[in-house]
Amino acid sequence: MAAVKKAPVDVVIVGFGWTGSLMAMELASSGLNIVALERGENRDTYPDFSYPRIADELTYGIRLKLFQNASKETVTVRHTTQETALPYRRFGSFLPGDGVGGAGTHWNGQLWRPLEADLKMRSTVIEKYGADFIPKDMTVQDYPFTYDEMEPYFDKFEKICGAAGQVGNLNGEKVEGGNPFESPRKNGYPTKPLETLYAGELFSKAAKQLGYHPFECPAANCTEAWTNPYNVQLGVCNYCGYCERFGCFNYSKGSPQSCVIPALKPFSNFELRTQAHVIRVNTDSSGKKATGVTYIDAQGNEVEQPADLVILSAFQLHNVRLLLLSKIGKPYDPQTGDGVVGRNYAYQMTGGIKLFYDNDNWFNPFAATGATSTVIDDFNAENFDHSKVGFVGGATISAAFSGGRPIQQMGIPKDAPRWGSGWKQAIKDNYLHNMNVGSSGSVMPYKQCYLDLDPTYRDIYGQPLLRMTFDWQQNELKMTNFIKDKAEEIVKVMNPKHYEVGFKTLNSHYDVRPYQSTHTTGGAVMGDDPRTSVVNKFLQSWDVPNVFVTGACCFPQNLAYNPTGIVCATALFAADAIRNRYLANPGPLVQA
Amino acid sequence: MSLKKPEEQPSGRRRFLQKSLSLIPLAAAASTGVVSLSSPAADKPQGVLSDYVPAYFNDKEWKFLLAALDRLIPADANGPGAVSEGVQVFIDKQMELPYGYGRLWYMQGPFADSIPEMGYQSHLVPRDTYRLGIALADQHCQQQYQKDFYQLETAQQEEVLHALEADKLRNDAIHGKQFFEQLLENAKEGYLADPIHGGNQTLASWKMIGFPGARADFVDTVQQPNKPYPLGPVSISSKRSV
Numbered sequence: 018m019a020a021v022k023k024a025p026v027d028v029v030i031v032g033f034g035w036t037g038s039l040m041a042m043e044l045a046s047s048g049l050n051i052v053a054l055e056r057g058e059n060r061d062t063y064p065d066f067s068y069p070r071i072a073d074e075l076t077y078g079i080r081l082k083l084f085q086n087a088s089k090e091t092v093t094v095r096h097t098t099q100e101t102a103l104p105y106r107r108f109g110s111f112l113p114g115d116g117v118g119g120a121g122t123h124w125n126g127q128l129w130r131p132l133e134a135d136l137k138m139r140s141t142v143i144e145k146y147g148a149d150f151i152p153k154d155m156t157v158q159d160y161p162f163t164y165d166e167m168e169p170y171f172d173k174f175e176k177i178c179g180a181a182g183q184v185g186n187l188n189g190e191k192v193e194g195g196n197p198f199e200s201p202r203k204n205g206y207p208t209k210p211l212e213t214l215y216a217g218e219l220f221s222k223a224a225k226q227l228g229y230h231p232f233e234c235p236a237a238n239c240t241e242a243w244t245n246p247y248n249v250q251l252g253v254c255n256y257c258g259y260c261e262r263f264g265c266f267n268y269s270k271g272s273p274q275s276c277v278i279p280a281l282k283p284f285s286n287f288e289l290r291t292q293a294h295v296i297r298v299n300t301d302s303s304g305k306k307a308t309g310v311t312y313i314d315a316q317g318n319e320v321e322q323p324a325d326l327v328i329l330s331a332f333q334l335h336n337v338r339l340l341l342l343s344k345i346g347k348p349y350d351p352q353t354g355d356g357v358v359g360r361n362y363a364y365q366m367t368g369g370i371k372l373f374y375d376n377d378n379w380f381n382p383f384a385a386t387g388a389t390s391t392v393i394d395d396f397n398a399e400n401f402d403h404s405k406v407g408f409v410g411g412a413t414i415s416a417a418f419s420g421g422r423p424i425q426q427m428g429i430p431k432d433a434p435r436w437g438s439g440w441k442q443a444i445k446d447n448y449l450h451n452m453n454v455g456s457s458g459s460v461m462p463y464k465q466c467y468l469d470l471d472p473t474y475r476d477i478y479g480q481p482l483l484r485m486t487f488d489w490q491q492n493e494l495k496m497t498n499f500i501k502d503k504a505e506e507i508v509k510v511m512n513p514k515h516y517e518v519g520f521k522t523l524n525s526h527y528d529v530r531p532y533q534s535t536h537t538t539g540g541a542v543m544g545d546d547p548r549t550s551v552v553n554k555f556l557q558s559w560d561v562p563n564v565f566v567t568g569a570c571c572f573p574q575n576l577a578y579n580p581t582g583i584v585c586a587t588a589l590f591a592a593d594a595i596r597n598r599y600l601a602n603p604g605p606l607v608q609a
Numbered sequence: 610m611s612l613k614k615p616e617e618q619p620s621g622r623r624r625f626l627q628k629s630l631s632l633i634p635l636a637a638a639a640s641t642g643v644v645s646l647s648s649p650a651a652d653k654p655q656g657v658l659s660d661y662v663p664a665y666f667n668d669k670e671w672k673f674l675l676a677a678l679d680r681l682i683p684a685d686a687n688g689p690g691a692v693s694e695g696v697q698v699f700i701d702k703q704m705e706l707p708y709g710y711g712r713l714w715y716m717q718g719p720f721a722d723s724i725p726e727m728g729y730q731s732h733l734v735p736r737d738t739y740r741l742g743i744a745l746a747d748q749h750c751q752q753q754y755q756k757d758f759y760q761l762e763t764a765q766q767e768e769v770l771h772a773l774e775a776d777k778l779r780n781d782a783i784h785g786k787q788f789f790e791q792l793l794e795n796a797k798e799g800y801l802a803d804p805i806h807g808g809n810q811t812l813a814s815w816k817m818i819g820f821p822g823a824r825a826d827f828v829d830t831v832q833q834p835n836k837p838y839p840l841g842p843v844s845i846s847s848k849r850s851v
Contacts, residue, residue, distance in 0.1 A: 215834035257825035384827030
């Protein structure tokens, strides 16, 4: 029984990152009463990200000031169902967000649209290579919408961010300098592409020599004067080197603070409550209708917030956990394959090669954005023939700098001393003179990789932690070994003094220690069939139709690309459906 | 321990160790005889306040820390090392922050041994790791040399650090490697972080590697690929390198 019961509202939004703020903005003009609940603290460009205090690697990059505090809540991890899961005690591999803006505050800003084949992965693979090509335990699915349906929402989100990029396919016409594999765009990017770094020049030259198609990574970094569709003016990026893990002091990296929140402030029908940690969604006696949510406020009180419509827009892992804690949707059972909540958990497969050059090659790693990256897409998804390679999926290969933070991003050769004068000499010799060729790869879903509630470990409120059962599978390990060879081929043409390969082998296991990416996906996937999805194409719960679930938890499997573009486009698509269809006639938008 | 007198022209590294020992609070020094090492004011390291009194570390631990940091990141031809840059101050301050108390990590039990891929599973927080780790090292040095770590010759200190790194020293409380990795990680953090945290007081590390610190505006730089960056580092509090 909640100690405090608030006056009912029309809409309650749980989590105030990218999708929560976009939902609030899109629904605000409807006149509905909207309350957003954010478990973390309030944060804005000024005063929270002000220069020069934000330029502090230790506080933000190492001690992770803007992220969730693991002492309050984390997940547990195991490789297989045969093992006892242990807590992810110190954050390394992925970094869940917390606070206003969420992960949208401290992301790198790589802003992709999926390929058409990404959205029809199952049917494309079957059509090209036959059903037997898909491993028996792989539960790859199609997304429930087409690229064309989503195109206006990709476009809108890029305009919200003042995104930087070079179009490669304008209405079906290939455009020189962009990504030739991208799906047709109706418009170019709002602002010009980011500058090509010196590392990108070397990579680009070598890639072209091998017949590949390099281009600049599309980025949520505004590079020219731009006022977005919410009438918010963005700053022009100055390549400060503090995107990843930091809030942008310059109003130029796309984030809820720089793009959305200023436009929300005038709406008196919108209220943001911070330090409000939602512990469950409440349902009526039928279990088919949500009646609101219960949260713990800053004073530790349990507060009930009644609402007609509940939008779960917390981080991927938290959305799945809230569904499980609230008993919305049937939990997935890996033994029988029944149930959906927690199913199709996936991650991302990365690899890299370090290139060391002589002292006359100056890379100036500190001069960068989170997304300054020259990329080839020739080995991503279905952009190449898989019939001989024996795996599903692929990866981008790129030369990227996301900043040159000396504690975390120092590259020195493996055989250099770890301490003493030899170490000093090594950091002196190498800091400005090395670069990286990296890959970011897709990860398919499997019967044995899923999320559920941990039987032992709890958060500070006494609720079970989410348990992750996940390991690398042969399909992805084969994929990354194929990509390694392609990357190494490019590196050889780049002719460094020395290079070191850091790709997973066929025997590698998932390791929570090194940072890989925060692109954890699945667990509440979108689809056309309630037996294999938690939400429909409008991100509406099949079981409780007045609950909508946004974010990467809805991905049926993971793309090679960073997720924010599709996360925000699908949220905008769902917001349109709520505003224009659901409000007039509350109920299921798709018949099961 | 017999150290050379200043007039004997000690090596650069030894000279820095002497300076660093001068940072030991007077109360600690008086009881151990190292008071004779205190340097005249003019010989003080540039970066660090000589009157810093550690909040967490006791006198014996502080001596270990100074000596170990001088081995891990020594002063040499490439410039100042950890001690004159104040890395010991950085580490002491960190011990009093939520980090030192392990309040940034999930530290609820039950604890269990695990494969390395599952990450940190120890119940020790950084404060414990230092306290137990320094005791382990000094206990070994007493057994082996009948001296504490800070009293050993440079080569002996390096030997002990290598033994910790290789996890050859252990007792019931702690494994040497766990302590060594904690110490090395914090040493590098303090040496390379902004001076507001207590280390890198003269920006020597940033100057040495060519990192411009908190300048945070590089439009000109990205437009001139493969050119050295012309300006020296600045810190958040507007310090410039000396």
